[in-house]
Amino acid sequence: MHAIRLHEFGPAENLVLDELPDLTPGPGEVRIAVEASGVHLLDTTLRRGEAGGPLPLPELPTIPGREVAGIVDALGPGVDDDWYGRRVVAHLGMVPGGYAEQAVTAVGTLFPVPGGLTSAEAVAAVGTGRTALGIVELERPTADDVVLVPSAAGGVGWLLVQAARHAGARVVAAARGAERTAALEGLGAHLVVDYGRPDWADRVRERFGGVTLVYDGVGGALGRTALELLNPGGRFAMFGWSAGEATRIETADLIGRGITAGWLGQRMRALPGGIPGLAARSLELAGRGWWRPLVTTYPLADAARAHADLEGRRALGKVVLTASR
Numbered sequence: 569m570h571a572i573r574l575h576e577f578g579p580a581e582n583l584v585l586d587e588l589p590d591l592t593p594g595p596g597e598v599r600i601a602v603e604a605s606g607v608h609l610l611d612t613t614l615r616r617g618e619a620g621g622p623l624p625l626p627e628l629p630t631i632p633g634r635e636v637a638g639i640v641d642a643l644g645p646g647v648d649d650d651w652y653g654r655r656v657v658a659h660l661g662m663v664p665g666g667y668a669e670q671a672v673t674a675v676g677t678l679f680p681v682p683g684g685l686t687s688a689e690a691v692a693a694v695g696t697g698r699t700a701l702g703i704v705e706l707e708r709p710t711a712d713d714v715v716l717v718p719s720a721a722g723g724v725g726w727l728l729v730q731a732a733r734h735a736g737a738r739v740v741a742a743a744r745g746a747e748r749t750a751a752l753e754g755l756g757a758h759l760v761v762d763y764g765r766p767d768w769a770d771r772v773r774e775r776f777g778g779v780t781l782v783y784d785g786v787g788g789a790l791g792r793t794a795l796e797l798l799n800p801g802g803r804f805a806m807f808g809w810s811a812g813e814a815t816r817i818e819t820a821d822l823i824g825r826g827i828t829a830g831w832l833g834q835r836m837r838a839l840p841g842g843i844p845g846l847a848a849r850s851l852e853l854a855g856r857g858w859w860r861p862l863v864t865t866y867p868l869a870d871a872a873r874a875h876a877d878l879e880g881r882r883a884l885g886k887v888v889l890t891a892s893r
Contacts (some may be wrong), residue, residue, distance in 0.1 A: 603639070699836075
């Protein structure tokens with residue numbers, strides 16, 4: 569099989585295509601002929617050799633990636649024959665190995681891919697989809713809300729816009745650059761703003777007077793501007809900081825304006841069914857068209873370009889590698 573391996577921490581160019589022996593599933597495992605592999609921003613951090621976040625630095629050489637979809641083409645001992653030949657998607661958990669033509673995982677991690685979803689969309693639904701669903705379940709939008717989604721053209725943000733619209737909220741979708749804002753125009757947001765423009769916050773105030781709920785996965789200066797748009801009594805839901813640092817929040821912000829702010833990450837595990845339950849529900853919602861992931865695909869061999877585009881904010885939605893067969 570072919571796989572992308574990292575032999576030395578550093579720039580995206582350190583990701584190289586290697587030929588390796590085929591994988592053999594062990595007891596209770598299956599082998600997946602991978603059609604799509606998810607790429608996460610955290611993958612780029614680990615590739616650079618930067619510690620932090622929920623995952624430790626891997627031992628080298630390593631095959632990055634933890635989200636895969638494809639066809640089960642081999643069964644380990646003890647696995648029901650019904651799994652053979654099925655289209656499945658899986659999150660590999662703490663064990664990397666997704667950027668490859670084959671992946672081995674425990675049968676308990678598998679989800680059947682709903683009809684009508686591509687493998688790339690299934691990867692997005694099981695990864696970014698479960699995150700977006702957890703955010704919405706922990707901080708539910710309502711028909712009375714004005715919801716601001718910074719980085720709305722990213723994988724999670726794209727789904728949050730759709731979820732807020734389904735709840736009847738008025739939605740402000742923010743992205744940087746003409747290509748990203750143009751992509752958002754057909755998603756149903758009530759206002760699309762380019763946060764690269766200095767007047768973007770003024771446009772929000774002119775249209776709505778402020779917002780009542782912010783889904784912040786960006787942090788930094790953008791997150792702080794979003795916080796200052798929040799009306800008294802509003803909610804600030806934090807789930808990441810792609811800008812490199814979390815949004816600065818002071819006690820005076822909470823007391824002086826009566827707003828609430830919280831980090832949602834670990835709270836998702838306490839939801840009914842935990843993280844696997846969120847993944848299953850996200851796939852079900854995508855399968856019946858309640859929401860639809862946005863994906864940007866790259867051939868497996870172009871993993872270095874995919875990483876570079878993700879780091880440079882040039883890719884729309886969820887970045888996915890596709891294997892050619």
